[in-house]
Amino acid sequence: MNLALIQDTDIVSRSSDASGDVLLASLTGRQHEHIVNIQKLGPGRELQVGLINGNMGRATISAQDESSTHIEVCLTLAPPKPNPITLVLALPRPLMLKRVLQTATSLGVKDIHLIHSNKVEKSYWQSPQLNDEELHEQLLLGLEQGVDTVLPHIHKHQRFRPFAEDILPGLVDGKKAFVAHPSPDADTAQCQQEECYLAIGPEGGFTEYEVEKLQDAGMQPLSLGPRILRVETAVPVLLAKLS
């Protein structure tokens, strides 16, 4: 936890001065435990905090009891610039989904479309990992890791064809868009800070039919080279290569 994220419900009182928002807040649960047991911080000590979807800054611990850490917060810093790349991701298996969401969030991605694909097991869509609460938890962990406050949006598309035919063309219209797929060219593709779309298939890859559909929607194939990468490796590698 490189940043303690404050939710609206943690705020006890709120005021503004010339230097920014001043808050009194109370951290409980996992964050309180982390501050006490891992960071070993008590009254008088400072920590880095951020308001979810708001500014970041320093907090001073004013008091602590068994279940909560009370902090005085001054929020003066804007969160870092968002990653301009939107991920379109064949739904990974539940355990990998957790890691991939954390990774993508820590790298500043703000929109993630989880889509179905031929090689995605249908049962994955019933996983408790896809509940809004579970997803939210992974996004928080990613923001706390990457030192950011702006929650990504997760969009779920449980049917491939309606997504590829009816939704994707409107999303990528006029923007750069790539699908990770073996291809002789497009190896030096870059997004250059522009809004851009990147689709990554499941373990085993998109089918030829799916790649065709994604190309019809405006995506160009982008080669990863001769090596086959796990999805959790392909995501950071391609985000880094494109930006």
Add this chain to the structure above:
Amino acid sequence: MNLALIQDTDIVSRSSDASGDVLLASLTGRQHEHIVNIQKLGPGRELQVGLINGNMGRATISAQDESSTHIEVCLTLAPPKPNPITLVLALPRPLMLKRVLQTATSLGVKDIHLIHSNKVEKSYWQSPQLNDEELHEQLLLGLEQGVDTVLPHIHKHQRFRPFAEDILPGLVDGKKAFVAHPSPDADTAQCQQEECYLAIGPEGGFTEYEVEKLQDAGMQPLSLGPRILRVETAVPVLLAKLS
């Protein structure tokens, strides 16, 4: 397992013809289980194989019993080009070490120096994950994932200063070398297919003293931007950025 790796001890007989090595081999244990239970392949079916530190090719299953899959192998393809980047990695905690070794191996890295650093817990060096057998297992999994046969070399340096003062300068002499550390410049560094060194610190980063020592040895700071990444994310991101 995108590639079944054949060890010398798996080989039953060996001959050569104009098209390359022809082997009869017998796969057991984890590989046999994977072929039977996951890939569901039986006699007459083909799979992609490689000889450890040798060529890759196709194998045909000639017979199968409860504990082994017998294959006829023709090895005609060279493994992919190695990644020219040597990793210098502050020893991660044991569970993360496994993932990082698999990831770096799947990305073609062939030399990994595990070093001590102020923020590395001394107990990590006693972890069973550091046994040669355990390390070998992770490297095999990385090669099977990335479709490669050439085993990386792991070098362990349990004391920071002798490594930074006596060993590192000789290694990086005349080559590009970077240490991941906040810095205003060097953001567009590239290895451009040359042999190159990259040092990545522990969670919490290298100390200023350590960064100084690494710079003395010939490494330039390389910024990751405003976000703090887990080691397992920083490794693929920096390997992708540099190559």
